[in-house]
Amino acid sequence: MTHSKAERIGILTSGGDCPGLNAVIRGTYKAARQLGYEVIGFQKGYEGLVDPVSYVHLDDQSTAGILIQGGTILGSTNKGRFAAISGENTRIDLDPQLLRGVRRTIDELNVRALVCIGGDGSLAVAQQFHEQGIPVVGVPKTIDNDLSCTAFTFGFDSAVSCATDALDRLHTTAASHERTMVLEVMGRHAGWIALHAGIAGGADCILIPEIAWSYDNICSKILSRRSAGRNFTLIIVAEGATLPDGDLVTCEQTLPNRRASQPRRVEDRQVRLGGVGNIIATELSDRLHTETRSMLLGHLQRGGGPTPFDRFLATQYGVHAMRLVAGGQFGRMVCYQPPNVSDVMIADAIGQLNKVDPLGAAVQTARGLGISFGDLLPEGSVFGPVSMSASPTTSIPASSSVLLPTSGLPVPTATLSNF
Numbered sequence: 001m002t003h004s005k006a007e008r009i010g011i012l013t014s015g016g017d018c019p020g021l022n023a024v025i026r027g028t029y030k031a032a033r034q035l036g037y038e039v040i041g042f043q044k045g046y047e048g049l050v051d052p053v054s055y056v057h058l059d060d061q062s063t064a065g066i067l068i069q070g071g072t073i074l075g076s077t078n079k080g081r082f083a084a085i086s087g088e089n090t091r092i093d094l095d096p097q098l099l100r101g102v103r104r105t106i107d108e109l110n111v112r113a114l115v116c117i118g119g120d121g122s123l124a125v126a127q128q129f130h131e132q133g134i135p136v137v138g139v140p141k142t143i144d145n146d147l148s149c150t151a152f153t154f155g156f157d158s159a160v161s162c163a164t165d166a167l168d169r170l171h172t173t174a175a176s177h178e179r180t181m182v183l184e185v186m187g188r189h190a191g192w193i194a195l196h197a198g199i200a201g202g203a204d205c206i207l208i209p210e211i212a213w214s215y216d217n218i219c220s221k222i223l224s225r226r227s228a229g230r231n232f233t234l235i236i237v238a239e240g241a242t243l244p245d246g247d248l249v250t251c252e253q254t255l256p257n258r259r260a261s262q263p264r265r266v267e268d269r270q271v272r273l274g275g276v277g278n279i280i281a282t283e284l285s286d287r288l289h290t291e292t293r294s295m296l297l298g299h300l301q302r303g304g305g306p307t308p309f310d311r312f313l314a315t316q317y318g319v320h321a322m323r324l325v326a327g328g329q330f331g332r333m334v335c336y337q338p339p340n341v342s343d344v345m346i347a348d349a350i351g352q353l354n355k356v357d358p359l360g361a362a363v364q365t366a367r368g369l370g371i372s373f374g375d376l377l378p379e380g381s382v383f384g385p386v387s388m389s390a391s392p393t394t395s396i397p398a399s400s401s402v403l404l405p406t407s408g409l410p411v412p413t414a415t416l417s418n419f
């Protein structure tokens with residue numbers, strides 16, 4: 001099918017990068033080409049949409065081989081002029097002049113739809129575009145896996161794989177030297193990476209933002225391991241896990257060179273987290289007079305190529321985004337509701353983050369293994385308190401009307417035949 005006038009699909013990657021972005025770009029491009037669209041990629045996230053407009057034409061050559069590549073060929077930014085939320089859930093209305101500029105770009109370049117790949121903040125921008133009548137489809141991305149309405153965001157599995165590998169490596173050196181090792185992983189609001197990698201990598205303690213912990217309880221765990229002849233301990237902590245006094249540890253606190261008086265740049269809307277693992281390691285060493293080391297895994301979790309699972313998920317997301325475009329279903333976000341890729345309204349997916357359920361199945365699995373979350377369970381309790389909800393990991397709001405499996409999507413027959 002060829003469109004009379006070169007109708008285009010615009011695609012962009014916004015926010016922190018993660019493995020699988022290129023796989024979405026490729027999937028979208030391939031499906032769009034089959035539908036007869038040209039595809040252009042706006043550069044550096046939403047910034048490329050306006051003043052100055054910056055984009056590249058995507059073709060078979062520029063998308064060849066990118067399935068397995070980390071990062072994004074389009075560039076990305078999590079700073080700049082497009083910020084639609086601050087902190088958790090607080091909406092910031094985009095500058096109307098900026099929105100007019102985006103509209104102009106879309107019209108002048110004959111863009112039929114924008115495919116916006118991003119996390120909670122970036123999808124909140126896409127939602128405001130939708131409210132202004134700009135045709136958008138969202139694709140959820142973040143290694144943190146903290147977006148609602150989808151069981152998984154792509155990038156998460158790759159990050160878990162990296163963190164698990166780090167734990168595996170720390171395991172052997174911790175055992176050799178009889179040390180306590182603290183591994184700090186990403187997870188600003190949610191502890192999914194720490195939880196999954198902690199279980200997969202055999203951690204002894206998992207510390208996450210969703211469960212309050214104390215040094216006493218971690219010390220008890222280390223001591224009980226010692227009395228069982230296990231003279232080393234592996235602790236994994238999410239960067240967003242607050243200290244027992246409720247403090248969030250930021251780079252500003254832990255980087256000695258940064259003067260406290262130095263103003264944070266206006267576009268730095270998010271404080272940089274980092275350093276909680278080191279603080280924990282120091283405290284444990286002081287309390288137990290034991291050799292303790294900490295390791296901050298940082299951006300290694302975001303770099304590199306996607307795992308096969310993330311390639312598969314990201315590719316499905318890209319193709320499904322084009323199904324939505326073909327069906328004129330704008331303002332929707334693709335999502336994964338196992339076993340199917342599906343879609344929900346973007347409005348339903350943003351604002352409320354998907355956090356670890358402290359009473360959920362994964363936490364109970366960990367507790368069943370004897371992993372400590374640094375909290376105190378009632379005497380004799382193995383699994384801790386149990387959630388009443390059957391499936392705690394994904395919350396699909398009741399207002400999401402179209403929740404059909406992929407095969408049931410209301411896409412016109414003529415369009416479906418193109419796949």
Ligand code: F6P
Nearest residue numbers: 016078142143144186187188273
């Ligand atoms: O949201 C994803 C994330 O990786 C967080 O876990 C982390 O706090 C943040 O991005 C880091 O962002 P930046 O690359 O800007 O330091």
